[in-house]
Amino acid sequence: RHLKDELRARFPQSHSFLYRGDVFLFLHERKDFDGLSALAEEFRLKVIMSEELDDLFALPAHYRTAHEALELMMNPRFHGGSVCTVAWLRTPLLLKNIEGRRDLIAKEIRALAAHDKEKNTQYCETLYHYLTCCRSLKKTCDALFTHRNTVLYRIRRMQDDFHIPLDDPDAHADLLLGVSLLLFEEKGPDFFLRG
Structure with missing residues (x-):
């Protein structure tokens, strides 16, 4: 037919x-x-x-x-x-429209992504989930299927070694947008599709 x-x-x-x-x-x-x-x-x-x-x-x-x-x-x-x-598809569509604009991403986030790539770590994913879970440690652990101590270690390293301002609420939107754009480029649209 x-x-x-x-x-x-x-x-x-x-x-x-x-x-x-x-x-x-x-x-x-x-x-x-x-x-x-x-x-x-x-x-x-x-x-x-x-x-x-x-x-x-x-x-x-x-x-x-x-x-x-x-x-x-x-x-x-x-x-x-x-x-x-x-x-x-709203979130992946928004990110697609600004894909390639690394100039809009804070240097601290770019350094975090470079570390992830070089050392095969998950700091960007941890940051993304930590921010989307309203900084809830339990929800972040659940989203990542990762032990609490591992997530705490990553959060401390992000703050101490990469100077990610997680205690500054005014920086959260910028951090979330930057890390989302990097994750979109690295992992594709599927990363942002809700279960």
Whole structure:
């Protein structure tokens, strides 16, 4: 069967159309979204679901974001599945848009990443999880599947040897963005996909 016929049969109210090589489908109910997984598997497709449209005039902005998300899904480093939502890919999309801007990353974070690469350590991942877990030692340990003493050691070394200002709340956004960008470049978009 052809994809066009299959779309018409499975989603009769959606009126699919082709635009710049992408197939558009307006879904009306959540159950329609659930049917996309089987279709994506059968036809080996990548499917991205945008945010809800409040107004048809918002379509160009939604298209741009959806198309960028689709390009991200086509990246060989992406293994997050065949059907995704823009909301699920929001963080990797933001990072993709500033990828390569190492000039925006604090020198302390770059030194930490160089150490990770040279010594095969996980200081950047520890810093990322420590900040995203609101500096909770227990949550950081759980996220890394690492013993408490190991995480404490890494935190102390980050502060003492790399001069990472973990006690300065004003620096946290800068630290998180910098380490996230480095991890995106090193590990790819999958690192930021929520379980």
